[in-house]
Amino acid sequence: STVKIGFHTAVGGNGAGLDEWVRQLDAAGVPIFLKSVDNAQPLYFAQELMKQSGVPHTLVFRRATGDVYDVPEYDLPPDEAARRHWARHMAVWPPELDPGLVWIETINEVDKNRAEWLGQFALATAELALASGHKWAAFGWASGEPEPEHWQTPSMLAFLRLVAQHPDQLAIALHEYSYLVDDIGHEYPYKVGRFQALFQICDQYGIPRPTVLITEWGWAYDDVPEPEAALRDVAWASRLYAPYPQVKGAALWYLGGGFAGIANQTQRLIYPVMVYALTNYFTAPLPPAQAPITPEQYRP
Secondary structure, three states, rough: OEEOOEEOOOOOOOOOOHHHHHHHHHHHOOOOEEEEEEEOOHHHHHHHHHHHHOOOEEOOOEOOOOOOOOOOOOOOOOHHHHHHHHHHHOOOOOOOOOOOOHHHHHHHOOHHHHHHHHEEEEEEHHHHHHHHOEEEEEEEEEOOOOHHHHOOOOHHHHHHHHHOOOHHHHHEEEEEOOOOOOOOOOOOOEEEEHHHHHHHHHHHHHOOOOOOEEEEEEEOOOEOOOOOHHHHHHHHHHHHHHOOEEEEEEEEEOOOOOOHHHHHHHHHHHHHHHHHHHHHEEEOOOOOOOOOOOOOHHHO
């Protein structure tokens, strides 16, 4: 298994060296994980390389500008909310992005206390995605969410079963932050590493583990450690995610604009993360064998 830590970018900010990271890893046959908000260009660059090389990069797009894209209309019936929200995102999908190669996220940090409604919304959205040939990643749960019982409502379990049947077209999007710049393992495994709780529940119900995209990963919204400390944390997280092929990767926050200029700090990580990804790999069980969920084994 290769290193799965990639980057999260957007409009503005500082992405100097990002194209080189894509190019080098693609040339080495190492899949990248790249998420971009409102800016299709970095994804298009990677997509076109991927068409030539066949390296299975994971590319994720989300539209966020304007206040109508992040959360669905909770006051509507979930099926209707799904249709309306999907249409809203389809209207602004960048035409240069291939929906068969680039994932779309349509919701972000949604309300865990509406789990049954969201499960119904997700089932309806998934049908729209499958019908139109899009790859859809659901929820974008905030770090530390949802609670185990939220995965176990009737609609959520039905949705997890559907996602398990379509691993190349449906996924669960999670955010894993420590919220502390000097302690990536704070409250582990309840923040970073929380994907393990989802897999435990799936195992318990006999549902194959779903594809997981960690579409935001890091320390704090506006701060990143110095490169040497950051790379130690990246190495730890790489070991944590490596045994689980369903976890396609994690997007290190953040190279885009705003958020106290965090991009200038994060940009300093592009080169060392690239070198780390080019020079490290990990063992993982050969499917159908799979790694057990043993959080203690990876405690930082």
